[in-house]
Amino acid sequence: MLGHMHEDVERCVRAVRSKDARFDGWFFTAVLTTGIYCRPSCPVVPPKAENMRFYPSAAAAQQAGFRACKRCRPDASPGSPQWNERADLVGRAMRLIADGVIDREGVPGLAAHLGYSTRQIERQLNAELGAGPLALARAQRAQTARLLIETSTLPMSDIAFAAGFASIRTFNDTVREVFALSPTELRHRVGRGRPAEASGTITLRLPYRAPLCPDNLFGHLAATAVPGVEEWRGGAYRRTLRLPHGHGIVSLRPGPEHVTCRLSLTDLRDLANAISRCRWMLDLDADPVAVDDLLRRDPVLAPYVDKSPGRRVPRTADGAEFAVRAVIGQQVSTAAARTHTGRLVGALGDPVTDTEGGLTHLFPASEALAEIDPATLAFPRARRVTLTTLAAALAAGEIDLGPGSDWAEARVRLGDLPGLGPWTIETIAMRALGDPDAFTATDLGVRAAARHLGLPGTPAALIRHSAAWRPWRAYAVQHLWATGDHAINRIPA
Structure with missing residues (x-):
């Protein structure tokens, strides 16, 4: 299991010796003789195997006293794809920590979101990642700080604040400890920081x-x-x-x-x-090689995977927003869905100023949508009921579609609402919850692709066939959609 790859010493040594970038983020290599830790693809000549130690997270390597390599910048590697594909407690906790919940609400806040005690979460994260939630959040703060030090001209006090540090002193100490350079030295290394393109x-x-x-x-x-x-x-x-x-x-x-x-x-x-x-x-944290290798085993999908390797699942910036959009998009064209949603945005979204383009609003909050008069919506009556009921459930916190959501529970809660059938629920699971195995068997595009490729025609038979694509069925959907000539499959000219 890749999740515990750091325990497979021989495999880790092989990955480091071949500088295999596919394993960046899966594990981290610490070097006893130099006191630094690296990503597997580090360009420096690999150390002797007996001088390597392997850790499951940057935080664990930092906690063991190793500093981040200045060449390969292991703290900036893509995140472990494991956290995106796992539906368990540790996976959910890692998604919430990445979302910044500890900086905003502390470890008790993380525990409250997950419905477990702080002790249970500490124990599970330490067992799997070699570091507790505070250490993991600290590693993320250090990474954010380095990013701002090297890519902006912000004053150091602003950077400390932006990266979530409680004080300038903690910021200075952490940066020096993790990178073996002071914040000012880090900035000098990249030419005194690049000038900001525009204020803010x-x-x-x-x-x-x-x-x-x-x-x-x-x-x-x-x-x-x-x-x-x-x-x-x-x-x-x-x-x-x-x-x-x-x-x-x-x-x-x-x-x-x-x-x-x-x-x-x-x-x-x-x-x-x-x-x-x-x-x-x-x-961006997907493991495209693992996904493609599995889907390629199906002779029907193989030529499409070979033609377009590394397809990702387009997700959403906000789960609640996407759920509302999925309901509006039921049984209407893409153009109609955009028009209907655009009207809602104009009526209920908070206005914003965009000096570089044509953006005008934030998507309406669930609370604003929950208070809308259904009679003002230009939808069939049943869809109006679905939309307002969904918005009320989201506003009341009865359904969690955020980074730490329980995918199985979210599906059940969505299924309890009127007008939410398998297509809408699986679309939300795929693009809002990020479940890599979500599968929209009743989707018109998927069914058209199945007919075109000679795959089973009925949803039930197609679901049976799709068992071979697990746990990556959401990626199979992307390949199926791409067999059709639709604007979603190409970047605008």
């Missing part, structure tokens, strides 16, 4: 595991973009973000080695959260 704008690189197929990923987001909230402009996908301390506007542009991310935030404390949401939305 931060540009950074989001790494991913190669390969990455941007066509359906950015094509889907652009084709379904809600006017005012999202747009495709100048080769980048842009959207507004509702964040814990304010709001932001993000621009995401695909590149051959990373996605360029430009963020404009009203409160810098939201930086780590915004980055986490963008990585999640673009499925």
